[in-house]
Amino acid sequence: MENETAVQVDMEYGKNLAAREKRCGRVMYAVLTAVFIAAFCWCILTGKYYTSPGDVFCCLLWGLVDKIIWVLELPAKIPFLNISYSIPNPVPVTWETKVELVLLSIRLPRVIGAMLAGGGLAISGASYQSVFRNPLVSESILGVSSGACFGAMLAVVMGLGHNMTYMMALLFAAVTVFTVYLIGRLLRGNPTLMLVLVGTVLSSLMSAGYSILRYMADPISSQMSDFMFWLMGSMSRLDTKNMGILLVTVIVGGAMIMSQRGKMNGMSLGEEKARTLGINTGRVRLIIVIASTVITAVIISECGTIGWIGLMIPQIIRMVAGPDNRRLIPCAFFAGGTFLMIIDMIVRVPASGEVPVGVMSAMIGTPIFLLALVRQKLGWS
Numbered sequence: 001m002e003n004e005t006a007v008q009v010d011m012e013y014g015k016n017l018a019a020r021e022k023r024c025g026r027v028m029y030a031v032l033t034a035v036f037i038a039a040f041c042w043c044i045l046t047g048k049y050y051t052s053p054g055d056v057f058c059c060l061l062w063g064l065v066d067k068i069i070w071v072l073e074l075p076a077k078i079p080f081l082n083i084s085y086s087i088p089n090p091v092p093v094t095w096e097t098k099v100e101l102v103l104l105s106i107r108l109p110r111v112i113g114a115m116l117a118g119g120g121l122a123i124s125g126a127s128y129q130s131v132f133r134n135p136l137v138s139e140s141i142l143g144v145s146s147g148a149c150f151g152a153m154l155a156v157v158m159g160l161g162h163n164m165t166y167m168m169a170l171l172f173a174a175v176t177v178f179t180v181y182l183i184g185r186l187l188r189g190n191p192t193l194m195l196v197l198v199g200t201v202l203s204s205l206m207s208a209g210y211s212i213l214r215y216m217a218d219p220i221s222s223q224m225s226d227f228m229f230w231l232m233g234s235m236s237r238l239d240t241k242n243m244g245i246l247l248v249t250v251i252v253g254g255a256m257i258m259s260q261r262g263k264m265n266g267m268s269l270g271e272e273k274a275r276t277l278g279i280n281t282g283r284v285r286l287i288i289v290i291a292s293t294v295i296t297a298v299i300i301s302e303c304g305t306i307g308w309i310g311l312m313i314p315q316i317i318r319m320v321a322g323p324d325n326r327r328l329i330p331c332a333f334f335a336g337g338t339f340l341m342i343i344d345m346i347v348r349v350p351a352s353g354e355v356p357v358g359v360m361s362a363m364i365g366t367p368i369f370l371l372a373l374v375r376q377k378l379g380w381s
Contacts, residue, residue: 028327028331029331032331033334035334035338036338039341040111040115042342043111043341043342043344043345044056046345046349047102047348048349049098051095051099051102055094055099058091058092059095059100059104060104060108061091062089063100065089065090073087109240109242110348112243113235113242113243114235114340114341114343114344114357115337115340115341116243116247116299117246117299117340118340119254119333119336119337119340120246120250120253120254120298120299120333121296121299121306121313122309122314122333122337123257123292123332123336124257124295124296125138125309125311126310126317126328127264127288127292128310129314129315130264130265130323131267131284131285131288132195133267138311141196142176142181142199142202142203142293143180143203144173144176144292144293144296145203145296145305145307146176146202147172147174147176147177147202147206147297148169148296148301149206149231149300149305150206150207150210151171151172152166152169152300152301153210153214154168154172154210155167155168157213169297169300169301170294170301173297174297177289179202180199181289231304231358232356232357232358233306233307233356233357233359233361234357234358235303235348237303238303242302245298246298249294250295253292253294254295256291257291257329258329258330260284261325262325262326263279264288264325265324265325267279267284267285296310304356305358306358306361307362308362308365308366309339309361312366313332313335313336313339314328314332316368317331317332317335339361340361343357343360343361346360
């Protein structure tokens with residue numbers, strides 16, 4: 001009788017705990033969504049060139065309607081259909097030409113790019129921490145950041161142009177991760193530990209490589225400024241084309257990561273227990289590595305190296321929302337996107353010059369992270 005009562009108490013406690021966690025998750029989603037929207041609106045309205053909120057709203061509405069009209073007019077652009085029609089934009093243009101140029105061509109792509117870059121780095125870091133069961137790893141643990149940075153710098157030294165720089169960053173990031181994964185499989189021992197160790201070694205090798213390239217570069221040419229861009233990170237080169245690439249990459253890679261959230265929870269119990277639950281740990285790890293690698297490599301190729309986000313944001317969200325990846329991954333995206341949008345807004349507003357966003361993220365992120373650790377007094381679970 002006492003045993004049955006104890007079981008009932010445990011079941012009731014488990015139900016209450018699950019209900020409380022569910023409520024906390026809903027509150028977390030609501031708060032992060034509200035902060036995310038507020039930060040996006042604030043960043044859109046803020047810049048070196050003042051634009052009134054009314055002009056910003058009307059211009060954004062005009063741009064959105066114009067994209068819809070472009071899609072609706074696609075049949076008229078097909079030659080063999082012999083259809084000719086045009087749809088006028090119903091939103092009246094009441095703003096100056098420079099407002100449209102600044103807002104739609106410069107500020108909006110940069111804000112959206114910062115949102116995608118911050119969110120992508122955060123979910124990549126959270127995924128690596130969950131899969132490798134280590135709070136100190138980030139999206140660069142397998143040498144992704146170092147490989148992409150080395151490839152980009154090599155293309156800069158060779159003068160291959162922007163498109164080839166982008167491709168070289170992706171290529172060397174993929175080659176580095178593939179090499180790490182291959183060597184990790186060949187070595188005996190814990191596969192997770194082997195991946196982390198080999199990734200650290202190759203990351204150091206790539207860091208030495210781009211240090212040599214920096215030493216070989218002409219200090220009075222544009223190569224040195226390009227090197228600084230890749231090493232310190234910047235959103236200044238983002239435009240509509242870059243934003244589209246980031247959008248597709250983060251959506252596809254994020255969908256791959258989101259599809260494995262439940263299995264990542266199982267892998268947090270350990271390799272053997274995860275296998276007893278029917279989880280193919282090797283397949284899940286490979287999917288996470290591929291998705292996180294592609295996301296990180298594309299972000300680095302477009303924005304340069306931006307540290308701390310993949311390490312700091314998942315840790316803070318885990319302290320608040322718990323280790324459940326079903327909540328952790330989407331919350332990390334919103335928090336990372338919000339953080340980098342605000343950081344980029346801070347560095348681009350002053351008229352005197354622009355501080356590298358990677359430097360500013362470390363300066364602001366470090367004390368926030370330490371404060372969170374002190375207030376929570378919690379370990380990683």
